[in-house]
Amino acid sequence: MPTVLEFVQAAKGLHEKLVRMMAEGLGLESEAFLRRLLTPEIRIRGKFYPLLPEGTEVGPNLPHSDPFATTLLCDTASGLEVISADTWVQVQSVPNGFIVNVGNQIEILSNGKFKSIRHRAGRNENKERLSLACFCSPENDAVIAPLEEMLVNGQQPKYRTVRYADYFKSFVTKGVNECKISEE
Ligand SMILES: O=C(O)CCC(=O)C(=O)O
Numbered sequence: 001m002p003t004v005l006e007f008v009q010a011a012k013g014l015h016e017k018l019v020r021m022m023a024e025g026l027g028l029e030s031e032a033f034l035r036r037l038l039t040p041e042i043r044i045r046g047k048f049y050p051l052l053p054e055g056t057e058v059g060p061n062l063p064h065s066d067p068f069a070t071t072l073l074c075d076t077a078s079g080l081e082v083i084s085a086d087t088w089v090q091v092q093s094v095p096n097g098f099i100v101n102v103g104n105q106i107e108i109l110s111n112g113k114f115k116s117i118r119h120r121a122g123r124n125e126n127k128e129r130l131s132l133a134c135f136c137s138p139e140n141d142a143v144i145a146p147l148e149e150m151l152v153n154g155q156q157p158k159y160r161t162v163r164y165a166d167y168f169k170s171f172v173t174k175g176v177n178e179c180k181i182s183e184e
């Protein structure tokens with residue numbers, strides 16, 4: 001099998017395993033999220049961040065949360081930043097490992113128990129950086145809404161019901177920077 005397809009298959013397996021563990025972590029049946037996401041769709045995107053001469057002006061890296069279910073990211077040097085207590089914190093690159101972002105779809109399904117992390121991608125100040133992101137999405141026709149199991153003890157849904165393809169279209173139209181999860 002070609003290497004890229006093998007990689008995508010492995011990423012899909014890891015995504016499914018993680019999503020099962022997340023459901024179990026909330027005390028739900030292990031398939032509770034996957035049943036709603038239907039067949040996961042995986043897209044990969046590579047980005048190269050060159051080492052730039054000192055003083056080079058670069059545009060801002062847009063803060064955003066990923067519109068997918070999860071993002072699995074590997075990189076060759078640190079550069080991703082996440083917001084923590086109103087401060088941007090650089091995420092340590094993990095050699096031969098993945099950084100896992102919870103995406104908006106898991107936040108919605110869990111009715112906000114899992115937070116889709118706000119992040120921005122950047123260069124490393126000291127060396128060039130290559131990142132490879134695996135975006136793991138629900139199927140286009142998947143209907144995403146807070147799971148009924150999350151609406152116990154009077155909990156109200158914090159997000160409206162969306163069809164994934166419509167959600168994604170709105171995300172792309174508005175631009176990552178302008179979208180709030182509940183509006184997307
Ligand atoms: O290149 C990175 O570090 C992450 C890129 C990213 O956040 C994205 O493509 O959504």
Ligand SMILES: [Fe+2]
Nearest residue numbers: 064065066119
């Ligand atoms: Fe992202």
